[in-house]
Amino acid sequence: MTQPVWNDVDDYISGLLVGPDEALENALAASDRAGLPQINVAPNHGKLLNLIARIHGARRILEFGTLAGYSTIWLARALPADGELITLEADPHHAEVAKGNIAAAGLADRVEVKVGKALDTLPTLDGTFDLFFIDADKANNPAYVRWALDHSRPGTVIIVDNVVRGGRVLDADSTDPSVVGTRELATLLANEPRVSATMVQTVGGKGYDGFALVVVDS
Template identity: 65%
Template sequence: MNQQQWDSVDDYFTGLLAPADEALTAALRDSDAAGLPRINVAPNQGKLLHLLAQVHGARRILEIGTLGGYSTIWLARALPADGRLVTLEHRPEHATVARGNLARAGLDKLVEVRVGPALDSLAALAARPEPFDLVFIDADKVNNARYVEHSLRLTRPGSLIILDNVVRGGAVTDSSSTDPNVLGTREALRLIAEHPKLSGTAVQTVGVKGYDGFALARVLA
């Protein structure tokens, strides 16, 4: 298998099972026009997030890492009319693009975009009375373990925590790596494996985003 074959299969799955609409297409277009990096989830991965949120019956969602709001749209569309999604974005210029994309998708009333370092925003959310049902972590990988720790404090038994980009092109297996992204990811995976309040697994993926994967954990208590 090679990247061309992975792309072809992803294109087939996307066209059949997760076709684009105007809001999703425009979100990617405006993100490109604003110079945002092309690191958003693939369409079929966005559909997976959407289905996980729906199956779980999520009413309160937390996203760590907004970028242009593409994955935010997929997640927010799974919410009921009285649901709420809080998404955290470090860079103000990214947040501006995301807010525009969310407004065009008709989701701005369901979504709150908070700007600033995610660890600061997460600490501020500790006073929030309602726990989150689902957390999607897709931000800087160095702080992955900290994000999981905060997610535990902000969720309830039964909540889901999804951690993206855990394979790192296979580098996650390298115990001698000095790459901060690999180190942060390995630390987060160890935390999921060892924490008594978490049960999780990780899955490898290939596709238009190359060779990567995600971890999925359930809060036990």
């Protein structure tokens, strides 16, 4: 199978099961106009995040890595009217684009964009969260997950994106910080008694990658 086939299948799935969505399409267009990298989740993956949050009944979500707010919109739509989503973005320009997209989607009342490096922002946050979506700098994924575990309850869900790295996760000798961080994350999850976890490979419009799905047991 080749990338064009993966693209066509993603388009087929999204056309049937996601469909047109003005707010999301406008968010992507605003991202392109602002010159942001095209690294948002695919539409069918965005809907997967939404469905997981809905199945879980999440009321409080923390997202690492806002970019233009595309995945933020998908997750925030799963919240009840009194729910809360906090999203962390290191780049002030990205954050401003995201704020506009979130407001245009009618979700500003339940989403707070915090600007700054996540490891600097996390100490300012209190309480536990029902769901974490981690899609930021991969080198710090182990630190993000450790923090998430300390701010979870039994049943909290943690999703970590981009954990296959096009297969490069197999390279134990890699010095790429994203690969090193991903391998450290896998080892952490394998040895963490508080969780049940798996990793799933994916192919599609975004290439060959995957995500980790974690449930906190205790």
